[in-house]
Amino acid sequence: MERSLTHIALMAAVVSVLALMPQIALTSGIPITATSLGIMLCGTVLGARNGFLAVVLYLLLGLAGLPIFAGGASGYVPFTKPGAGFLIGYPIAAFVIGWLVERTTLPVGFAAGAASAIGGIAVLYAIGLPVMAWTLDISLSRAAFLCAAYLPGDVIKVVLAGLITASLAKARPGVLMSRA
């Protein structure tokens, strides 16, 4: 009980720190927000239920005024911007990622990467794009076009999520609640 609570709080903090990190410069020219890497890790490390709760905790604290949204923003403001759909999609993405990792018997790293691709890209954009199209009053395809620049970064994050989860499992067997 205590362990799941502290780990949920910890992963919420991980998402916050990643969101605040100055962009991890991997290849210049690719815009990367590390927030969604944190969302993926919430799912792969904590599993569906706890991963979902960790991301909700992160959103609540950001909404309450802790400056932990991308770029040090907080409060209602990010929820009124066109990217709000992605914020709302985060906990659902974490849930889907955790659910998938819990259910596959694939090797940890591969399972984490594949789940992150499905949850962190497919599910997240399926929620984020319609909201963006609605707030900006543009067509869905145009919204997708606007977000296309983020895709290469997303692919890199999926690979990173797989690698990081695999090294965590190797260094501390039993740390992954999703595979407990």
Place this chain on the structure above:
Amino acid sequence: MLTLTSPVKTPFHRLPAGLKMALMMGFGIAVMWAQSPGPLLVAAAVVIMLYLFCGPAVMRLALRALLSLWPFLGMLLIWGWWDGRMAQATLVSLRLGVMVAAANLVTMTTPLSEMLVVFETLARPFSRFIPPRRLALAFALVIRFVPEMGTTLQRLRDAWRARSRRRPGWRIVVPVLLSALDNADHTAEALRARGGVDGIGNADAKKPQPLPAEKA
């Protein structure tokens, strides 16, 4: 930790946080509903008046906080003009500007602690799924973990720099995460040692039983 709450006290600081949240919610719905510039201009005037009411110091802070919005709104307008849908683009950017400015006012005038109390109150009906005490503890833990992890990150980065001339990159994430996960395990043990999640500082949980003699 630094929050975006205005250090200059305004009359709005005294309003209950729950009321401000409810007003903001209603205002947001109304603004999203508006399909013509008329009501939106009224809404914009109201927001500007509220800011004026706060005084020049708060105005300056707010203008700085909203600085990043201008290029985005400009792009929207240019795009709309190029697309031949200028009216639509004006409506969308007006709506966005008004919403963001109003939301910023709520953030600037509401301390973090008050917002958290509102969340704990709102969570009370769901206490079967999320006990309010656990929610409060989780909030406190995250607020503590964030700066702690920042320090660990800084320390490991310095250590990396001492050894290598290359930039640390993403590899730094794994050791930071490992030390943070260990820290979470220690915190869990410490919590259990102090009576568990529902025990700490809970007067009702462990009320000493009155001695039989006192009962009478």
